[in-house]
Amino acid sequence: MNTKINYYKLASTRLLEKIISEFSYEGIFAPVQNDADQEVYTIKITSVIYYKFKATKRIYGNLIVHQDSTIRHENDCSEVADDAIRFIIDTLPITKINPVTTAHFIKELNNTIYADIAILQKDKLSASEIYKLPYAYIEGNMTGHPWFVINKGRIGFNSSDHANYAPEMQKIINLSWIAVNKDLITFSCISNLSYSKITQKEIHPDILESFNKTIMTNNKNPDDYFVLPVHPWQWENVLKQQFTKYIADGEIIFLGESTDQHLAMQSIRTLSNISHPEKHSIKLPLNILNTAVYRGLPKNQTINAPMLTEWVKTIAKEDDFLSTCNFILLGELASAYCKHPYYSDISESPYYFTEQLGAIWRESIHSRLKNNEKAITMAALTYIDPDGKSVLCEMIKESSLNVSQWLDIFFENTIPALLHFLYKYGMVFSPHGENSILIIENNLPVGLAMKDFVDDINICKNPVEELATLPQEVKDVIPQVDDDYLLQFIHTGLFVVHYRYISTILADKLNFPELYFYQKLHECVERYQTSNPELKARFKRFDLYKKNFEKLCLNRLRIFEVGYGDYSSRPKVISTGQLENPLYLGKRFKEINTQEFYYNKVSFRPFCLEKDLDTIHKWMNKPHVAKFWNLDKPKEHLKKHFCNMLSNTNQNLFMLSIDGREIAYAEIYNAKKDRIAEYFLANDNDYGWHLLIGPEDAIGRGYSKLLVEALSKYCFSELGADKVVFEPDVRVIPFQKIAPKIGYKNQGQINLPEKQAYLFICSKDSFNVGKEL
Incomplete structure (x- = not known):
């Protein structure tokens, strides 16, 4: 083999x-x-x-x-x-990808396959083992961005670099250190910190003394220099050649390596100290192209990171609601930026030429955890091990809660703080899986930490009252955007980039329908809004419940919008079409699920997978049902089938009773979005239905007419249908006799893949029942 x-x-x-x-x-x-x-x-x-x-x-x-x-x-x-x-x-x-882009894209795909092979060759850890690892080691077991297909493109790395510096290889990295003349550096820090405090915490006194001796050996005064960490790859592949002038005249002096051991995090350029986990994480420029951008350190974000950290953390500290949340902002407490001697003077030069040398010191998550708390990257919730087991599912299993209970706790401890920043301050971060850290205790989510939040802070262009007196230095550096764009940080940054994958995992692995997931999310948002009525106007302004929102496409960004050319600024994703909002769907699903419909002797209630699986399994395996529905399958098969049905936003499922006895199952769907639209001129407000009667003793008792009347009535009165359709098998004689009496007209026979059927259509005007409509 x-x-x-x-x-x-x-x-x-x-x-x-x-x-x-x-x-x-x-x-x-x-x-x-x-x-x-x-x-x-x-x-x-x-x-x-x-x-x-x-x-x-x-x-x-x-x-x-x-x-x-x-x-x-x-x-x-x-x-x-x-x-x-x-x-x-x-x-x-x-x-129709152009040839130049295709070639570069294939290069990134080859790099991604190469990295994925290395992951496959590693010792395999189970899902339950991975999330119990220390935080830094969990990061190294992740497999990359779930959406980007070129998630390990890493243009600039050769095979040795991949072996030494890729996060999934989990090789120990000892940082290189250089001394840089203070005149070349812009150093920033929060108000209670200083350069000397940073170096005292990060560098052992013996190492610092050795560094100072090296500076003096070069006939320079240590007091005139900042000591900065650099990534070993950046030093060898960028700095030694691109900063030759500064190195030649002694403005930059190489000092050697420190003894602290670090591991690369998912972002590759951020390194976590595993010798002393409470020490700062170090974010360093790494001029490789990965996913969307080159991973340098932009000047403005780097210089202003401590100031923005202090500003946002002050808001969080002084806000009564946020102070009750276990919400941690991992601050970027200090930064250093060195401009290039030449590239910085070129107007509109490619952005990565000016992002080559600098450092950011970020709080370590370990310095902020309470007793018995553990941190895992939120990206771990999308991880599936080689045996097909999911970290998310294993966490739920070991919590002894069911999926619904666990999600209630998950959302309640991760969403409200993000909502509060949006609604009260018109402010968002980018809370995707790699930026977010889940805090757990006893396998239960108890809080949320955000990192890299400084890079992604956006505020509304038309500021809310709470930010009316925004400090000018903050206003100058934070992007101010339209309200709709602000909401994309939640819709795309959280829902699409992260929840799209974990809702799928729960549906695939635990048969938990996606609409149930988004109903749980809606209930959390609803609880926040109910408990903060003073922000009611903001809920309308920043409307997370719009039926549709713009679709942003990350892979299109690379292959169509920017390709592999050079640009003076980082690319921004352009919208392509519309997406149906799952939060809106979750709200609507709950509204439907909390209502019962009554007409004549018939009552409807929403189909519930947990409650109704045994009944529907029994009915589907009865001969008079099986010959038409072809779902005479084992219970586990039906559980998966109906989980998928409940994740289909185009339909609603119901159990129907007559005189209090449950005898039927029905599906009501939007005909315009269904294959039936190929057989008639369908409008947006046209609906269709499917119906089965389960118990044998309910057949032949005149119930069919009552049920068809009730289904039709529901479509017209509750859904506002213009037309209602159904397509019974030609062998189902009762429906063919009943339909014309109610107002349906037979449009003739149609050939569907699974049956020969008649197409019946009823307009609102021709419906013969309940003329009060």
């Missing part, structure tokens, strides 16, 4: 599946769903080449590709698709 090629194929296959999923989500291509089997999709490229795969559609419209299901077809030949690079080349006729 050729182990190398097996690792390559496995890494390449998983990347191919991710590319299909994320490119489909971003609209780079549009797979066509199979009518006969709605889990089967096809990407047609040319008349002779196409790809076919199985996938589950999720709440954002994204497709989760089933592992190892993708087949490449060319002419009359087919083979398992395991070549991500070949897929990119094959699909060029439909993606």
